[in-house]
Every structure is written in C-alpha cells, then in structure tokens.
Amino acid sequence: xxxxxxxxxxxxxxxxxxxxxxxxxxxxxxxxxxxxxxxxxxxxxxxxxxxxxxxxxxxxxxxxxxxxxxxxxxxxxxxxxxxxxxxxxxxxxxxxxxxxxxxxxxxxxxxxxxxxxxxxxxxxxxxxxxxxxxxxxxxxxxxxxxxxxxxxxxxxxxxxxxxxxxxxxxxxxxxxxxxxxxxxxxxxxxxxxxxxxxxxxxxxxxxxxxxxxxxxxxxxxxxxxxxxxxxxxxxxxxxxxxxxxxxxxxxxxxxxxxxxxxxxxxxxxxxxxxxxxxxxxxxxxxxxxxxxxxxxxxxxxxxxxxxxxxxxxxxx
Amino acid sequence: xxxxxxxxxxxxxxxxxxxxxxxxxxxxxxxxxxxxxxxxxxxxxxxxxxxxxxxxxxxxxxxxxxxxxxxxxxxxxxxxxxxxxxxxxxxxxxxxxxxxxxxxxxxxxxxxxxxxxxxxxxxxxxxxxxxxxxxxxxxxxxxxxxxxxxxxxxxxxxxxxxxxxxxxxxxxxxxxxxxxxxxxxxxxxxxxxxxxxxxxxxxxxxxxxxxxxxxxxxxxxxxxxxxxxxxxxxxxxxxxxxxxxxxxxxxxxxxxxxxxxxxxxxxxxxxxxxxxxxxxxxxxxxxxxxxxxxxxxxxxxxxxxxxxxxxxxxxxxxxxxxxxxxxxxxxxxxxxxxxxxxxxxxxxxxxxxxxxxxxxxxxxxxxxxxxxxxxxxxxxxxxxxxxxxxxxxxxxxxxxxxxxxxxxxxxxxxxxxxxxxxxxxxxxx
Numbered sequence: 001x002x003x004x005x006x007x008x009x010x011x012x013x014x015x016x017x018x019x020x021x022x023x024x025x026x027x028x029x030x031x032x033x034x035x036x037x038x039x040x041x042x043x044x045x046x047x048x049x050x051x052x053x054x055x056x057x058x059x060x061x062x063x064x065x066x067x068x069x070x071x072x073x074x075x076x077x078x079x080x081x082x083x084x085x086x087x088x089x090x091x092x093x094x095x096x097x098x099x100x101x102x103x104x105x106x107x108x109x110x111x112x113x114x115x116x117x118x119x120x121x122x123x124x125x126x127x128x129x130x131x132x133x134x135x136x137x138x139x140x141x142x143x144x145x146x147x148x149x150x151x152x153x154x155x156x157x158x159x160x161x162x163x164x165x166x167x168x169x170x171x172x173x174x175x176x177x178x179x180x181x182x183x184x185x186x187x188x189x190x191x192x193x194x195x196x197x198x199x200x201x202x203x204x205x206x207x208x209x210x211x212x213x214x215x216x217x218x219x220x221x222x223x224x225x226x227x228x229x230x231x232x233x234x235x236x237x238x239x240x241x242x243x244x245x246x247x248x249x250x251x252x253x254x255x256x257x258x259x260x261x262x263x264x265x266x267x268x269x270x271x272x273x274x275x276x277x278x279x280x281x282x283x284x285x286x287x288x289x290x291x292x293x294x295x296x297x298x299x300x301x302x303x304x305x306x307x308x309x310x311x312x313x314x315x316x
Numbered sequence: 317x318x319x320x321x322x323x324x325x326x327x328x329x330x331x332x333x334x335x336x337x338x339x340x341x342x343x344x345x346x347x348x349x350x351x352x353x354x355x356x357x358x359x360x361x362x363x364x365x366x367x368x369x370x371x372x373x374x375x376x377x378x379x380x381x382x383x384x385x386x387x388x389x390x391x392x393x394x395x396x397x398x399x400x401x402x403x404x405x406x407x408x409x410x411x412x413x414x415x416x417x418x419x420x421x422x423x424x425x426x427x428x429x430x431x432x433x434x435x436x437x438x439x440x441x442x443x444x445x446x447x448x449x450x451x452x453x454x455x456x457x458x459x460x461x462x463x464x465x466x467x468x469x470x471x472x473x474x475x476x477x478x479x480x481x482x483x484x485x486x487x488x489x490x491x492x493x494x495x496x497x498x499x500x501x502x503x504x505x506x507x508x509x510x511x512x513x514x515x516x517x518x519x520x521x522x523x524x525x526x527x528x529x530x531x532x533x534x535x536x537x538x539x540x541x542x543x544x545x546x547x548x549x550x551x552x553x554x555x556x557x558x559x560x561x562x563x564x565x566x567x568x569x570x571x572x573x574x575x576x577x578x579x580x581x582x583x584x585x586x587x588x589x590x591x592x593x594x595x596x597x598x599x600x601x602x603x604x605x606x607x608x609x610x611x612x613x614x615x616x617x618x619x620x621x622x623x624x625x626x627x628x629x630x631x632x633x634x635x636x637x638x639x640x641x642x643x644x645x646x647x648x649x650x651x652x653x654x655x656x657x658x659x660x661x662x663x664x665x666x667x668x669x670x671x672x673x674x675x676x677x678x679x680x681x682x683x684x685x686x687x688x689x690x691x692x693x694x695x696x697x698x699x700x701x702x703x704x705x706x707x708x709x710x711x712x713x714x715x716x717x718x719x720x721x722x723x724x725x726x727x728x729x730x731x732x733x734x735x736x737x738x739x740x741x742x743x744x745x
Contacts, residue, residue, distance in 0.1 A: 091364070122546050128449035129435040130442070147435050150428020152367035153448050157546040161688055164364045165428065167357025172428040254689065256549060265545035266445050268558055272538070273450070283531040286395060290527050293397035 038207040041139030042179060043117055043239030044194055045210040047217070048251065049224050050201035051110040053098055057193030057202060059085070061096045061114075061177075064184045064192035069095065070166070070173055090114075092166030095177045096193055101251050109244055111251040112202070114193070115162045115177035116231060116238035117141050118260070123154035123163055125262035131174075139207070139239050140181050145173045159235055159256055207239050214243055236260035321403040322469065322723040325587050329720050337713040344706010347699045348425050356428065359699040365692025366683070368426075370704055373682040375422035377540050378675045380455070381568040383415020385579065386462060387533040388572025392602070394526055401595055403726035406469055407583065408576055410724050413462040414711040420459055422707055423452075447542035454536030461529040467518060469722045474511035537568040544681050552633045552685035553623045559613055560681070566613065570606040571674040573599050574647070577667040581660060583725065591660050592726065600657040603670060604648040611645060636676070636684050643673025 062071050062085060072093045076086035087094040096114035121141050123132045131148035134141050143163075150172055154163045166172035179185055184192040194204035203210060214229045230242035234256045242253065249255045272278060351359045362369040385408040392398050393405055424430045435441040436452055443449050486500050541564030544551055557563075577596050584591045618624045627634050647669030656662035683694065696704075719725050 089364075125445050126448060126546050128443055128446040128452055129432070130440075131432075131435075145429070147432060147441060148429050149432045149435065150430070151423075151426075151448060152428070153446070153543070155364060155367035156544075156550075156686075159549040161365060165367060166355070167362070168355045170353060170355050172355060254549065261546050261548040262445075264548060264558070265447070265542065268545055268561065269445060269447060269450075269539075269542055272542075272561065273444070279531060279535055282534060283527060286527045286530055287524060290394040290523050293394060294523060296397065297399060 038119075038139075038211070038237075038239075040137050041119070041207040041239050042185075043139070043205070043207045043210055043241060044179075044191065045203040045205070045214055045241045045243065046112050047201050047203070048109045048111055048242065048244035048246070050199050051098070051112065052199050052201070053100060053110040054198065055098050056196040056198060057112065058087070058094070058096055058098060060192040060196035062094070064180060065095060068183050069175055070169075071095065071175065090162065090175075091164050092169070092172065092175050094164070095175055099252065101246060103246065103250070107246070109246040109251060111244070111253070112193075113162075113252065114240065115141060115179075116160050116234075116240045117177075117179065118235055118238050120236040120260035120262050122157035122159065122235075122260070122262045125266060126153045126157040128153065135181075138179075138181075140179050141176075142178045142181055143174050143176060148174055150174075157261070159254065159261060207241075210241055214241055217243060233258040236263065321727055322406050322472075323725060323727040324473075324721070324723045325589075325719045325725050327587065327720055329717055331716075334713065334716065337709045337716070340702075340709035341706050341713060344703050344709065347703045347706070350699075351425060351703070356426075359697065359703065361694060361697040361700060363692060363694065365688035366686070366694035368682060369694060369700060370683070370696045371422050371426040371700070373679055374704055375707060376419045376426075377543075377682050378678045379415050379419045379422070380540070381537065381564075381571045381674065381678060382575050382671065383412045383419070384533060384537065384568040384572035385576045386412030386465070386572075387530060387537075388569055389576055390526055390530050391569070392573075392599075394523070395530065398598070401598070404576060404580065404592065404595055406466070406724050407579065407719065407726070409462060409465050410469075410718060411575075411579060411711075411715060413459070413466055414714055416455060416459045416462060418707050418711050420455060422704075425703065447539045447545070450539045451536045451543065454532050454539065458529065458532040458536065461525055461532060464518075464525050465522070465529055468515060468522070469724055471511040471515040471518070473722045474507055475515065477508075533568065534565060538562065538565040540564050540678075541681070544686075547686065550686055550688050551681065552626075552687065553621070554618070554626050554633055554637045555681045555685045557617050557621060559617050563610065563613060564678075564681075566606060566610040567674050567677055570603050570610065570644075571671055573603050573606070574667040574670040574674070577663055578671060581664045581667075583719070587719075587725070589725070589728065593658065593660060596660070596663050597657045600651045600663055600666070603667075604651045607644050607648040607670065611641065611648075614641070633685060636680050640673050640676040640680055643669045643676065645673075647673065 062073075065071060073082055073085040074087045074091065074093050075082050076084055079086065087097060090097050090113055096112060098110055098112050100108060100110055102108040117139060118141065119139065121132070121134055124134045124141060127148075128151065129147050129149055131144045132141065132154055133144070150165070152163075152165055152174075154174060155161070155165060162176050164175045166175065180191045184190070184195065188195060190204045191202075194202040203213060205213075211229065211232065214232075218225055218227060218229070225243055225245055226247065228248070230244070230248045230253055231238035231240055236258065242248065244251060347359055356362065360369055360371075386405070389401060389405045389408040393401050424433070427433070436449070436456070482504065483497070483500065486497065538561035541560035541562070544556070545558070545560055548556055577599055580592050580596055583589070615624075618627065627637060647666040650656050650662055650666035650669070653662075656666065
C-alpha cells in the first residue's frame with residue numbers, strides 16, 4: 001500500500017518542481033524600472049528662491065484632486081466651523097504642502113513637499129500587489145486604491161516619507177502626488193500646482209528640459225543658489241527637482257546616496273530567488289534527507305501495532 | 317510518525333485561567349471591532365513616520381519567530397534524524413499553528429484594505445521584487461501546511477472518540493431542532509470511517525508536507541529580514557545590513573528551540589506533568605552553537621562594514637544592541653555548561669533569556685532602530701497593546717483547550733521521565 005502511493009507522489013512532486021522552475025522564469029525576468037532616457041519623463045522643477053509662499057499650489061491641488069483622492073479639509077483648532085483648510089504636514093488629506101524654514105530673521109526659505117517621482121522608486125519595488133506603479137514612459141509613480149491592501153510597506157520604504165495613510169478612515173487609502181495623472185494633467189496638460197503658481201516657482205515639463213533649465217539658472221545667477229540640483233542624482237535620480245539657496249537637509253530634504261535603496265534590496269532578493277531554483281533545490285534535498293532518515297526507522301512511517309494503543313488508552 | 321507518542325491531557329477545560337484569558341480575548345476583539353469601524357488611527361499610535369507598530373513588530377515579525385518551534389523541531393526530528401524528540405513535535409506544531417494563524421489574523425487587522433488581499437492570488441498583480449509578497453504567500457502556505465501536519469491528531473481523536481457528550485447534547489435538544497439519535501449515530505460513524513480511511517493515507521505522504529513545512533519557514537523567516545533591507549536610510553547602521561535575511565533565519569532557529577524548552581517546562585508545570593528533562597537537555601546542547609553562529613555573523617558583519625564603533629557610542633541604539641546581544645550571549649553561555657543543561661531551572665532561565673534577546677533583535681530591527689527622521693515618535697497606545705494582548709490570550713486559550721481535547725502532549729511512559737536529576741544526555745537515543 002505504501003509504495004505505490006509514495007511513488008505516485010514522487011512523480012507528482014517531480015512534475016510540480018518542473019512547473020515551479022518554469023514559473024521561475026516569470027520570477028527572474030523583470031526589467032529594471034529605471035529607464036535610461038529622461039526625454040519623455042514628466043516632472044517638476046521647484047525653485048525655492050522664486051516661491052513666495054502663497055500656497056496657491058496647495059489649494060489648487062486639493063480642489064483638483066479632492067474627489068479623486070478622497071482628500072478632506074483639515075481643521076485648525078481655532079476654526080470649529082471648518083472654514084479653513086489648515087494642513088500642518090503632508091497627510092491622508094494633503095498631497096502637497098508649502099513650509100517656511102527660518103534660519104534667522106534675514107535668512108529663510110519656503111519649501112514645497114510632494115512626491116519626488118523617483119526613477120527607481122522604493123515604493124514600487126516593495127508593493128506586494130503592484131498597487132504602486134511607475135509608468136515606463138512618463139515616469140509617473142501612481143497609486144491604485146483598487147489594488148492596495150493597505151500594508152503601508154511603501155511608507156516604510158520611502159526615503160522621503162512621502163506616502164501618507166488615512167489613519168482615521170475605515171476604508172483608508174495611501175495618499176501621494178501622482179502629477180494629477182487622472183485629473184488636471186489629463187485635461188490641461190500641466191499639474192494643478194504648476195498651473196496655479198503665480199511666480200513661476202513650479203515648472204512642469206520633461207525631466208531633460210527641467211534639468212537644462214535648472215543648469216541655466218545656476219549658471220545665470222550662481223550667487224542666488226547652492227550649486228546643487230536636488231533630485232538629479234539622489235536615490236538614482238528623481239523627476240521632481242529642486243533648486244534652493246539653503247542647504248537641502250535643513251529644508252527637510254534628506255541627504256541621500258546616489259544608489260537607489262531598491263537596487264540594493266532587489267539585488268539580494270534576486271540572488272536568493274533567482275529562477276526559484278534555490279527553494280526547489282532546498283525542498284528536494286530536504287525530502288531526500290527526510291526519506292533516507294525514515295527508512296532507517298525501525299517502524300518505518302507506519303504506526304505501532306494497534307494492540308499497543310488500546311492498553312494505553314483508557315477513557316475515564 | 318508514530319501516533320502513540322501522544323496523549324490527551326485529561327483535565328477540566330473551564331479553569332479560572334480559562335475565564336481570565338477569555339476576558340482578555342474579548343477586550344482585544346472588541347477593540348479590533350472598533351478599529352474596523354473607526355479606522356486604525358482610532359486605536360493605535362502608528363503614524364506616517366512609524367507606519368508599522370507592535371502589530372507588525374510583535375504579532376508578525378516576532379510572533380512567527382516564537383512560533384518557529386514546529387520548524388526547529390521538524391529540522392531536528394526529520395532532517396537530523398533525532399526521532400527521540402518526536403513526542404515533543406505535536407505540541408510544537410500546535411503552537412506554531414496558533415502563532416502563524418494569529419499572525420495572519422493580526423495582518424488582517426493591521427492592513428488598511430484587507431478586502432483587496434485577494435490580489436495575492438492574481439498573477440498579474442504579483443510583485444516578485446517585494447519581500448512582503450514572498451512573506452505573505454509563504455506564510456499563507458505554511459499555515460496550511462501546519463494545519464495538515466496537525467490533522468493526524470484530529471483524525472485520531474475522531475476515530476477514537478466515543479462522542480458521548482455529543483449524544484448527550486443531542487438528547488438535551490428539543491426533538492424539533494435535534495437530530496434523531498440513529499441518524500446522529502450514522503453521521504458519527506461516517507466521520508469515524510472517513511477519519512480511519514484518511515489517516516493512513518495521509519501518513520504516507522505526510523513526510524512531503526513536513527519537509528514543505530521546513531522549506532517554507534526557511535524562505536519567509538529570511539524574507540522577514542529582507543523586508544527592512546529597503547529602509548537603508550531609516551534603519552540604524554547597527555542593524556541595517558545585507559545579511560538581514562541570514563540573521564533572521566538563524567535567529568528564528570534558536571528562538572524556536574528555546575521556545576520549545578519554555579513551552580515544555582511551562583506546560584509540565586501548568587498541567588502538573590513530569591518535566592521532560594532528558595529531551596530538554598539534548599535540545600539545550602544545540603542552542604548555544606546556533607547562537608554562536610548568529611553572534612559571529614553579527615559581529616563579523618559590523619567589522620566588515622566598519623560600524624563596530626557604533627556599539628561603543630553608548631547611546632540609545634548601542635544600549636538596545638548591547639542588551640540584545642547580552643541576553644542571547646548570556647543565555648548561550650549558561651547552556652554551555654553541562655550541569656546547567658540538566659537543571660530545569662537553568663534551562664528555563666537561559667531559554668527565556670535567549671527568547672527575549674532574539675525577540676529584542678526583531679524589535680530593534682522593526683521599531684527601535686527605525687528612525688524615519690526628526691519629529692516622529694512611536695510608543696504603542698493602550699488599545700493597540702490590548703489588541704496584541706487579546707490575540708496572545710486567544711492563542712494560549714486555544715492551546716489550553718486543544719491539548720485537553722486532542723492527543724497533543726507527549727505520552728507519559730510510566731516513570732521513566734520522572735526523576736529530574738536524570739544524567740544529562742547530549743545525544744539521547
């Protein structure tokens with residue numbers, strides 16, 4: 001009785017491993033997300049030296065994306081009637097935010113926060129169900145609430161702490177800028193914030209052109225800027241670029257290496273799971289060991305004689 | 317796979333401890349209900365900076381390591397061929413089953429949009445770069461494997477049950493609701509015959525399931541470490557290393573063996589059974605060597621990355637690092653002594669130290685060493701804490717009930733387990 005069953009199972013196992021190895025080709029064949037060409041990729045250039053802190057971009061963002069992104073007004077303690085939208089930080093209701101950094105009475109700078117649209121985004125790399133995606137053409141990092149399971153791994157992964165979660169909702173979403181992909185960009189061809197900016201502090205365009213423009217400004221007025229385009233190389237490059245006169249880490253933009261964190265983690269994950277060979281090999285080797293060990297047992301894999309059991313077992 | 321190694325613990329189910337655990341469980345589940353109505357923010361202190369709190373850190377990352385007893389024992393019994401430990405395996409598998417089942421339950425409480433979880437089964441949504449994807453699939457598969465591994469206990473019980481209480485219950489019901497006694501008996505006979513038919517067949521293939529139950533934890537326990545690889549800018553350099561998967565894997569093995577010792581001592585004490593000193597002494601001989609490998613990787617990696625100096629910074633992070641290392645190394649040091657390994661007291665103390673140190677390592681990686689930037693703070697709220705407590709209480713409650721209903725605990729053979737001063741055997745046969 002034992003032998004045919006086990007042989008049958010072994011045959012099935014062999015077929016199963018073959019299927020797994022075939023499936024493994026799916027596992028190993030993912031193309032790198034970072035594209036080489038930045039001529040098509042869309043992004044924004046925020047120039048902190050031009051920003052006047054009017055927050056028109058914040059208002060425009062919430063007006064345009066409020067319904068699509070389930071964004072609410074955030075009340076201030078002095079405003080029980082909820083007349084004002086008073087976000088203090090990026091949040092489950094706020095995709096973009098202007099803050100003022102004051103070093104002294106004469107030295108200060110505004111700064112705008114929103115998704116950096118990384119070229120090798122950590123959030124896309126870690127999302128288990130592909131709810132975070134990066135458009136291979138435009139480079140827009142987008143979020144789908146219909147796929148998201150709400151595990152918040154994207155929040156853990158993002159070096160800029162950009163994705164926010166709707167903590168007070170029974171049906172919470174991740175909230176982050178998607179360059180108005182489904183709203184303003186579709187209708188007008190620019191993002192709501194760039195369209196609203198009265199002083200040209202937010203420039204919307206292709207990454208290649210934005211970089212050229214940033215370099216032009218740096219060359220034109222080298223004294224007004226720190227000689228660094230934030231986002232050109234940080235974590236593998238971002239499509240949202242910054243120019244400023246203050247050190248970026250003081251403005252809340254962390255100092256980051258040029259190597260994308262996602263490259264490091266994927267390298268290790270791919271080494272372990274290349275073609276799914278290692279797990280299958282491990283299973284095979286362990287099966288062989290366990291079967292060999294079982295054969296050595298005096299009773300094999302069967303039970304002891306049934307007589308043993310009856311004398312041991314007494315129901316009270 | 318001899319089923320005669322196990323027996324049911326004959327005692328009353330409804331003890332005072334039962335009701336205390338039930339109360340904690342009910343409080344926890346009430347708060348879980350509140351979380352589903354009012355959102356996660358209503359019960360927890362998690363924030364956008366600390367999106368993972370104790371539910372992930374304890375219930376998932378640490379809880380599954382503590383539930384690695386089944387994994388560690390299966391390696392010992394089936395791969396290292398130490399069949400003398402076989403009697404301990406069923407209670408280890410049962411606690412593993414609860415550990416993993418409740419980790420899965422906690423995940424469903426923790427994730428914001430659990431109704432979308434079906435996407436894990438849709439190949440076009442698979443995201444194989446994600447360690448989370450790997451962990452999720454492996455944990456689901458492993459929970460199923462544990463269920464199958466535990467099935468023999470249930471089948472044996474079904475076969476041998478006299479179903480007296482079921483009949484008594486049927487008699488007490490009104491004729492209209494109750495099933496006619498003869499029909500009830502046929503049903504019971506069917507179940508009995510089904511169990512008798514299934515059990516030997518399951519026995520033949522069980523070894524392949526058991527080996528799957530060794531492969532899957534190897535994969536997902538290492539991936540639990542891989543989860544934090546991405547946080548290279550947030551996790552303190554004392555813990556962020558490319559060796560995270562390896563360290564988590566070894567970590568769960570020594571936690572697994574130590575928890576087997578703790579469970580055995582505690583259940584012997586609680587159920588007033590003789591201590592299984594001989595088996596525990598043998599187990600305890602393995603643990604220090606596993607921890608030595610782990611400590612070597614930790615220290616070697618710090619040297620290699622040139623971060624050893626951070627240990628002597630004696631700041632907040634170094635303190636927790638030293639505590640973690642000290643607990644593990646201290647516990648292992650105790651177990652290197654042959655005399656200590658034969659003493660139930662020292663076994664308990666050292667196993668507890670190693671479990672605490674190993675668990676602290678996981679807390680350090682997931683929470684304590686995790687710094688998302690200035691201005692973010694996290695300490696669990698009372699409700700968040702009570703949900704975790706409720707889940708643990710539920711786990712212990714189910715364990716206590718099941719060992720009294722199913723043949724789980726090692727069978728007592730006359731007197732040969734009794735004397736606690738039995739000569740220590742490192743390799744019992």
